[in-house]
Amino acid sequence: MAKKTKKIETPIDQRETFVSIQKSFADSDLSVEEKLKTLYALQQADTEIDKILQLRGELPLEVENLENEIAELKARSAAITAKIDEVTKAIAENKHNIVECEAQIEKYRSQLENVANSREYDSLNKEIENQDLLRQIAEKNISEGKETVAERKADLEAMKEKISVKNDDLKAKKQELATIVESTAKEEEKLREAREACAAKIDARTMSAYERIRSSCHNHLAVVSVFNGDSCGGCFNTIPPQRLIDIASNKKMIVCEYCGRILVNPDFE
Numbered sequence: 001m002a003k004k005t006k007k008i009e010t011p012i013d014q015r016e017t018f019v020s021i022q023k024s025f026a027d028s029d030l031s032v033e034e035k036l037k038t039l040y041a042l043q044q045a046d047t048e049i050d051k052i053l054q055l056r057g058e059l060p061l062e063v064e065n066l067e068n069e070i071a072e073l074k075a076r077s078a079a080i081t082a083k084i085d086e087v088t089k090a091i092a093e094n095k096h097n098i099v100e101c102e103a104q105i106e107k108y109r110s111q112l113e114n115v116a117n118s119r120e121y122d123s124l125n126k127e128i129e130n131q132d133l134l135r136q137i138a139e140k141n142i143s144e145g146k147e148t149v150a151e152r153k154a155d156l157e158a159m160k161e162k163i164s165v166k167n168d169d170l171k172a173k174k175q176e177l178a179t180i181v182e183s184t185a186k187e188e189e190k191l192r193e194a195r196e197a198c199a200a201k202i203d204a205r206t207m208s209a210y211e212r213i214r215s216s217c218h219n220h221l222a223v224v225s226v227f228n229g230d231s232c233g234g235c236f237n238t239i240p241p242q243r244l245i246d247i248a249s250n251k252k253m254i255v256c257e258y259c260g261r262i263l264v265n266p267d268f269e
């Protein structure tokens with residue numbers, strides 16, 4: 001069977017060598033032991049914060065998705081409304097055109113009564129025919145426009161209904177989320193304060209390594225203690241004896257050679 005644990009690049013990655021990070025870790029007002037303890041406390045706070053965030057589950061994402069969907073539906077509604085306005089305007093123009101055509105026809109018809117020759121007669125009739133054709137086109141445009149408006153209005157209604165349903169859903173989910181957030185707000189704030197206090201004591205390079213390990217581990221544990229006397233508390237692989245001695249000494253930052261997590265003395269627990 002393939003080994004489940006994936007070798008993690010960090011903190012020994014392209015940007016940072018482990019030696020340099022170990023050095024910057026040691027170059028500090030805080031003793032290495034204090035720093036390791038602080039890192040461990042930071043991890044504890046982050047784990048508790050993660051638990052609180054997990055309680056919210058998919059709700060924040062669902063709220064966000066609903067908000068996006070509603071925004072999109074609203075944008076589509078606005079586009080439909082604009083289309084309705086445009087077609088309505090075109091209908092009015094066509095109606096105006098019909099009135100003009102009819103006036104023209106009326107004018108040509110009265111001229112027909114006083115024609116001097118057959119050529120004039122034919123020409124007037126041709127004009128009447130043209131105007132009548134234009135009138136028919138305008139009528140066709142109007143009836144098509146009306147159909148479009150009716151269809152679009154139906155679309156708009158359906159859209160409004162959808163928006164209303166989604167809005168109700170959003171309201172309920174927001175309420176649910178607010179209740180959960182409220183019930184954990186104080187605890188979360190305390191944890192975040194504790195986290196910040198720890199983070200302030202740790203140098204930037206170590207912090208960035210910590211964040212990188214955390215984000216690359218599925219359980220978001222960047223700092224683990226020795227498990228069962230000789231195993232990594234993150235990947236449960238056996239730690240070589242020399243490393244165990246180094247960890248127990250609290251004098252060096254040691255990472256698991258399999259998973260890259262920072263290993264600390266189990267006494268910290």
Ligand SMILES: [Zn+2]
Pocket residue numbers: 232233234235236237256257258259260261
């Ligand atoms: Zn490990």
